[in-house]
Amino acid sequence: MLRKLPGDTARDLVSTTPDTAIVFRPTVVNTPAIVVIVIALWRFLAGIVHTVWRHPTAVASLLVPAAVAVRYGWTWAGLLVGSVLVLGVVWALLHRVSFLAVAGWRLLAFWRWMWIYRRHWQPVMVIAGLSKVMKGRDYLPVLVRVSCDDFTDRVTVKMLSGQSVEDWAKRTDHLAHAFGALSCRVSIVRAGRLLLTFPRRDPLATPIEALPIPPAVDLGAVPVGKREDGRPWTLKLHGTHVLVAGATGSGKGSIIWSAVRGLLPAVRAGLVQIIGLDPKLMELSYGRELFHRYASSPEECADALEETVALMHDRAGLYAGHQRSHTPSVAYPFVLVVVDEVAFLTAYQTDKHLRERVKAALATLTTQGRAVGVGVLAALQDPRKEVMSIRNLFPDKIALRLDESEQVDMVLGEGARDRGALADQISPIPERGAGVGFVRLETSPDPVRVRAAYVCDADIHAMVAEFASSPALPEVPSEEVA
Ligand SMILES: Nc1ncnc2c1ncn2[C@@H]1O[C@H](COP(=O)(O)OP(=O)(O)O)[C@@H](O)[C@H]1O
Ligand SMILES: [Mg+2]
Known part of the structure; x- marks a missing residue:
């Protein structure tokens, strides 16, 4: 494939190869013409093979009508194209x-x-600074493949040898604007290969209504909203702990309530108990009947x-000695401790003794609770260490709209913002940005953009009406279990 750089002289031939990261630019004036032609021809042929290999459907849709036109005439080619179009429609x-x-x-x-x-x-x-010129040669990263779905373009890239993911992560802004996308996120496919995700349109631009309550609950994947690729966003609650950070009005309540909503059938079956701690007496009180235990005063919260x-x-x-993991049962239900505005207990609480009690209990639950069926889902506004010293004990984290860019990595971990988790740029307008955030799961370093479904007051009211009637099942005393 022959291409000319803008502004190059007529002699500057630029060509790309499909499977090396080198672009050859023979700037040496005395290179024999035959060598230039042979190299150009070779690359042109390689480009054709590459195109056919990567895009067989598209190539066939051009080549077959062309072949029919040559063999049988334009009328037949037109008929073929017309009927294929009609069939396609x-x-x-x-x-x-x-x-x-x-x-x-x-x-x-x-x-x-x-x-x-x-x-x-x-x-x-070249302009984004991701190519290199060495000894008269341009070294360009290779555009390996493009695939599309409803919402995104996914572009696989072979990096230049010696480049790092960080080199790309720092240029996501340049890439997004250059290719006409809203944003760009970088993830690793394998050594040397990256996947750039460019959203074409935003499935999260408008609020999502409360999701239907699932008939059966999977504690490893409770549906709470939608992902940027249009797929359901599910939250693992059993075997982990989840920290939700976001400024006031960022929609922390929608994650808490979507999670609670998704658990209700299991709560009714006695397989899950939710403990609601609501130190600001704002978020959870409206549906307090849904909780196995509800507490709002700091003393009650510490006790719980x-x-x-x-x-x-x-x-x-x-x-100990019998089993290493927990399976929810009526005798041993999964216990989810939901704490809204956790900093009111761990930082803003003036009673030092209470503060230390809460911190110690939370640290114990988050370090030892997973294997025995106790999980914590905590929400807070300010992710600084002084406010939440144990934030790293939460394996799964969600960053909703944050006030400052430095807070993004505090929540999601080093490098998350560079990889596209622009939580500080989420719109403060509730319709556009509330409930929108980025998740980084323990199992993957790449942030995923998501939006939680909005569980409104009427939904909570209906949930209470339908699910709060069943009395909480007491835990079976330990002696009764073999
Ligand atoms: N997921 C969501 N989708 C759309 N709007 C939402 C969502 N979550 C919250 N909102 C809107 O934003 C407002 C603030 O949400 P809230 O959960 O109280 O924020 P926070 O608890 O983070 O301060 C709500 O009253 C609601 O109008
Ligand atoms: Mg709140």
Whole structure:
């Protein structure tokens, strides 16, 4: 494939190879013409093979009509194209999902590869500082593949040898603007390969209504909202602890209530108990009947936490030598401690003794609770260490809208903001930004953009009406369990 750099002299030939990260620019004036032609030809052929290999559907849709036109004439080629188009439209109308899976996304990916990414790749790489010039050669990262879905373009890139993920992460802003996207996120595919995710449209731009209460509860994947790729966002609650950080009005309540909502059938079955701690007496009080235990005063909260620690130790003693993980049962339900505005207990509390009690209990629960079926879901506004010294004990973290850019890495860990978790840029307008955030799970370093479904007061009211009637089941005393 031959390309000329803007502003180059006629002699400056630029070509890309599909499988090396080197772009050859023969700036040496005396290079024999035949060598330049052979290299250019070789790269041109390699480019064709690469295109056919990567985009067979798109290439076939051009080549087959061309072949028919040559062999049988334009009328037949026109008829063929016309009937394929009609069939395609009928197929898309009748069964959009299969049409998109088989042909639609591939054609779109081919179009965007050609028109957006391939066309602008070289100047963007050069201007963004991601290419290198050494000894008269331009070294360009290779655009390996583009794939599309409903909401995003995913671009696989082969980095230059010697480049790091950080080099790319620092340029996500340049890349997003250059390729006409709202943002760009970088993740690692394997050594030397990156995946750049460019959202084309935002499925999270408008509020999401409270999700239907699932008939069966999976504690490893409780549906709480939507991900940026349009797929459901599910939260693992059992076997982990979740910390939600966000400024006032960022929608922390919507995550708490979506999680509670998703657990209700299991609560009714006695397999889950939720303990609600509400030191600001704001968020949880409206649905307090849904909780196995509800506490709002700092003393009550400290008591509730310490009782949960005692229960945890009790279970740990029982499990020792018998089992290493917890399976929820009516005898041993999963206990989720939900703490809203946790800093009111751990930092702003004036009674030092109470503060220390709460901190000690939370630290014990978050370090030892996982294996015995105790989880913590805590929400706070200010993620600084002074406010929440134990924030690193929460394996899973969610950053909703934050006031300052430095807070993003405090919540999601080093490098998260560079990788695209722009939590400080989420809109403060509730319709656009409340409940929108970034998650970074223990199992993956890449932040995922999400939006929690909004559980409004009427939804909570209906939840109380439907689920609060069942009396809380007492825990079976430890002696009764083998
Ligand atoms: N997920 C959401 N989607 C849309 N709007 C929301 C969502 N969560 C909250 N809101 C709106 O934002 C307001 C503040 O939310 P809230 O949960 O009280 O914030 P926080 O607890 O973080 O201070 C709510 O009253 C509601 O109008
Ligand atoms: Mg709140």
